[in-house]
Amino acid sequence: MSATARLDEVCSVIMGQAPKGSAYNTSGEGWPLIAGAGDFRDGRPAPKKYTTEASKLSRAGDVILGIRASIGAKILSDGEYCLGRGVAALRAGADVDSRFLWNWLAFSAPALAAKGRGATFKQVNREDIGEMPFPVLKLEDQRRIARLLDHVQALRTKRRRTVACLDTLAQSVFHDMFGDPRANPHGWPTDSLAGLADSDDRINYGVIQPGDDVPGGVPLVRVGDLLDGRVDRSAIKTIDPLIEAKYARSRLRGSEILVGCVGSIGSVALVSESDIGSNVARAVARIPISSEPLREYLAEHLRTTSVQRYFVGELRTVAQPTLNIKQITETTVMVPPVELQEEFASRMVAIRRHKQAQVRHLSLLYALFASLEHRAFRGELWPDGGSAGGEGAAA
Structure with a gap:
């Protein structure tokens, strides 16, 4: 493990200070104000106010660190900013590489946040x-580590963008093949969602009172479990089998579409074989569709902007905005020929398979980055501490 020094021995720590209220303005007069992490956006300053009086200023290249509420959040300063009470600036000393400092702060953010104190909000x-222990490494080694971590981070960013593009690709394919449901440019026949659901079943809600999580109970799918077009079972809760038995009508058979009706309204997920036997919460609508091509088509139809706007426009407010079964069953759906539904379903399967591969690769990159971070900031990335060998050896 490498030697360490106090952070304030190798960096200047400039604590922010709130300017006088009379000095604030929104007309661009004076210095832009970074009052707290609320003025951070995408790793860059996004000030909302200015001040004509500033006692603490950042410089270009400083790391501005959130020290209240969002402790550890950070941005890179690209000029002079007034530092408010909710931030501090870290200015790298002569023996510290700024990119190494940036990466180390991301790694150390949980440890800093754990120091937070306060009743209303932590600071x-x-x-x-x-007093945070900063690893003492040669400047050239810091730069090697920073380049390596930045490279893996860039790969993660590219992979995330790929996954995001695949998320939008399904809607692009849908609109290319069928057009906007509201306009129905091809003049397809239409039907209600209820008319397309299985005739021997019906669209319904799930369990009214889920109760407490019961070890060994029946898995219960909640609105928060509808993620990325599927049921995310990583945080699934369970309910008492005796309670669940009263709601057998909403038990999953593996051929349904689920729609969020409270909270994440309009979220859509396809049920898979691993979900069979689970039940759904009251805030989730279960739509039985036994035809697989139709099910794939309808799921994407329900995700279109037109249908999502319809859902929002039909909300009923009781204790909280709610999309009820009547609105869902009355949703108007274009019904293209079966062969087109089958072609679309085939494309969706291919997109989903490709996305799963990309997500797996992304998970591996996250694991690699975490391992590199841990070893790098303990001085264990290279057997000699990083002082010998080239970057090729590191790779």
Whole structure:
């Protein structure tokens, strides 16, 4: 493990200070104000106000760190900003590489956040920041580590963008093949969602009172489990089998579409074989569709902007905005020829398979990055501490 020094021994720690209220303005007069993490966006400053009086200023290249509420959030300063009470600036010393500092702060954010104190919201002080143990490495080794971590981070970013593009590709294919449901440019016949559901079943809600999580109970799918077009079972809850038995009508058979009706309204997920036997919560609508091509088509139809706007427009407010079964069953759906539904379903399967592969690769990159971080900041990335060998050896 590498030697360490206090952070304030190798960096300047500039604690922010709130300017006088009379000095604030929104007309661009004076210095842009970074009051707290609310003025951060995508790793860059996004100030909402200005001030004509500033006692603490950042410089270009400083790391501006959130120290209240969002402790550890950070941005890179690209100029002079007034530092408010909710932030501090870290200015790298001569023996510290700024990119190494940036990566180390991301790695150390949980440890800093754990120091937070306060009843209304957590905050840290100068000593909390200054006493953090910073790894003492040669400047050239810091730069090698920073380049390596930045490279893996860039790969993660590209992979995330690929996954995001695949998320939008399904809708692009849908609109290319069928057009916007509201306009129905091809003049397809239409039907209600209820008319397309299985005739021997019906669209319904799930369990009214889910109760407490019961070890060994029946899995219960909630609105929060409808993620990325599927049922995410990583945090699935369970209910008492005796309660679940009263709601057998909403038990999953493996051929349904699920729609969120409260909270994440309009979220859509396809049920898979692994979901068979689970039940759904009251805030989830279960739509039985036994035809697989139709099910794939309808799921994407329900995700279109037109249908999502319809859902929002039909919300009923009781304790909270709710999409009820009547609105769902009355949803108007274009019904293209079966052969087109089959072609679309085939494309969706291919997109989903490709996305799953990309997500797996992304998970591996996250694991690789975490391993590199841990070893790098403990001085264990290379057997000699990083002082010998080239970057080829590191790769």
